[in-house]
Amino acid sequence: MLVTGTAMMDVMSEPARTALRAMVVDDEPDLADLVASYLKRDGFDVTVVGDGAEAVETARAVDPDVLVLDLGLPGLDGVEVCRRVREFSDAYVVMLTARSDEVDTLIGLSVGADDYMTKPFSPRELSARIQARIRRPRAGLGGPATRTVPREVRVFGDLTIDVAAREVSVADEVVHLTRTEFDVLAVLSADPGVVVTRSALIDAVWRTGWNGADHLVDVHIGHLRRKLGDDASDPRFVITVRGVGYRMGDGA
The missing domain is CATH 1.10.10.10 (Winged helix-like DNA-binding domain superfamily/Winged helix DNA-binding domain)
Structure with missing residues (x-):
């Protein structure tokens, strides 16, 4: 198909979409934006949400690969959001909590969270954890997604x-x-x-x-x-x- 004129400029200026998507769910806008900036730097297409109920619906639409989820959200809390998202998604879930006692952590994990961090935390460390988990080959596959894998x-x-x-x-x-x-x-x-x-x-x-x-x-x-x-x-x-x-x- 031949593309000319303004249409050609639009195609050339349109950014390529990343294959990886992330959602940041936190009611602290400054923190959410900071985390989002690190994820964007790492190549993620990032959606930021500040409300629990909205997070569930957005997750259905976005289908994220990674979900960074605050425990203390307005409306639905992080535990309930995680529980509902797990009904339709296998996203890698990192739970953020302001409370350091182990009970809260285990409650979060019991509904399907994969990891957790306690506030205050280093966004750089969060980014490193996500990179280590998402970018690495899946257990048992032995190589990147583009590699031919023998069926086992x-x-x-x-x-x-x-x-x-x-x-x-x-x-x-x-x-x-x-x-x-x-x-x-x-x-x-x-x-x-x-x-x-x-x-x-x-x-x-x-x-x-x-x-x-x-x-x-x-x-x-x-x-x-x-x-x-x-x-x-x-x-x-x-x-x-x-x-x-x-x-x-x-x-x-």
């Missing part, structure tokens, strides 16, 4: 894990996992029978150098078991090795 399917009883497709099913029923939940399962299932320590899981799924609570792993393991229908008192898929970590069961 792992079977444990009636649990099937299609690594390349990032699909999980139990008894032929699809199980919808968040990105982090799938990555935890991918790491555990990569070498069945071998115990993976909490610190090794954190290094593999989150990032090397994580200095947060090990409870992060336990919370996601709890969600994973619940979605797989795995009874913690008599597990078939994810086995706890007390004082050490976790390993895959054979599904029997």
Whole structure:
């Protein structure tokens, strides 16, 4: 198609859209704009929202890859926003909280947050965490998205894990996992029978150098078991090795 004149200028001046989208949800405009500026610098197309209810609807429309979410929002709080967004999105969720006690943190993680930071925080560190999580290859894939990946399917009883497709099913029923939940399962299932320590899981799924609570792993393991229908008192898929970590069961 031939484009001339003003149309050509419009095409040339129109910025290319990034493949990665981020939402910043915080009712402190200065902080939200600061975080957004760092994400834009890193190549994200950023949407800023200051209200909980609006955040849920905007997330449906924007379909973000990353959601930076304040816990203390007007209207719907961050926990409820995360809970609702998790019904339709597997975005990487970083929860921001002004309260440092662990209860608030675990409440946030229990509805599907992947990470958290306590205010005041360094936007540079937040940016680094997001870059480490989003830019790295998915667990078990072994390379960037453009690389040809051999199809690998792992079977444990009636649990099937299609690594390349990032699909999980139990008894032929699809199980919808968040990105982090799938990555935890991918790491555990990569070498069945071998115990993976909490610190090794954190290094593999989150990032090397994580200095947060090990409870992060336990919370996601709890969600994973619940979605797989795995009874913690008599597990078939994810086995706890007390004082050490976790390993895959054979599904029997």
